[in-house]
Amino acid sequence: QVQLVESGGGLVQAGGSLRLSCAASGGTFSSYTMSWFRQAPGKEREFVAGITRVGSSAYADFVKGRFTVSRDNAKNTVALLMTVLKPEDTAVYYCAADSRHPLIIRTTPDNYDDWGQGTQVTVSS
Numbered sequence: 001q002v003q004l005v006e007s008g009g010g011l012v013q014a015g016g017s018l019r020l021s022c023a024a025s026g027g028t029f030s031s032y033t034m035s036w037f038r039q040a041p042g043k044e045r046e047f048v049a050g051i052t053r054v055g056s057s058a059y060a061d062f063v064k065g066r067f068t069v070s071r072d073n074a075k076n077t078v079a080l081l082m083t084v085l086k087p088e089d090t091a092v093y094y095c096a097a098d099s100r101h102p103l104i105i106r107t108t109p110d111n112y113d114d115w116g117q118g119t120q121v122t123v124s125s
Contacts, residue, residue, distance in 0.1 A: 002027030002097050002114045009093060009119030012085055016123070020080040022095030022116055030073040033098040033105055035112065036080045038091035038121075048093070049080060050105035058105040063089075085123045092118040 008020040020036070035050030049069040051057045057069050066085075071078040078095055096112035106112070 002029060002032065002099075004095050004097060004114055004116035006093065006095050006116040006119040009121045011122045011124065014085060014087055014123055014125050016085050017081070017083045018085065018121060020082065020093055020095075020119060020121070022078045022080075024076040024078075024097065027097070027099070027114070029076040029097075031099070031102050033102055034069075034071055034078040035096050035098065035105060035107075036069060036078075036093060037096060037109060037112075038089075038093045039118075040091040043091075045094070045109050047107035047109075050107070051078065052105060053102040056103075056105070058107075060107075082121070085121075087123045087125045090121060090123050092120050094118045 003025045006022045033052045036048040039045040049059045051069045068081045095116045097114040098112050
């Protein structure tokens with residue numbers, strides 16, 4: 001089991017940028033697929049971006065070209081750089097670890113074993 005702590009959320013104007021970070025402790029971070037999900041009020045949690053243990057990445061269509069996911073296995077961190085933010089990006093953002101599929105990026109929450117507490121991102125218009 002791995003413990004995850006997100007940081008970097010906040011309030012930003014539309015068109016701005018934020019960089020989220022997720023620090024992992026315990027477990028074997030370098031062997032996990034790591035992903036970001038988000039959940040807006042009244043909506044289901046949805047996949048945003050993911051990265052395998054070897055650095056292959058995948059993105060939801062609504063963030064392609066705007067968000068970039070990266071990881072640093074030496075520092076046990078995964079980051080999400082968000083640019084050209086829109087009001088509809090407002091949500092709580094969660095990082096999650098998948099220990100069962102290190103070379104595949106699953107896009108549904110039930111494939112992820114461990115979750116952070118989330119960080120709020122608010123984009124004003």
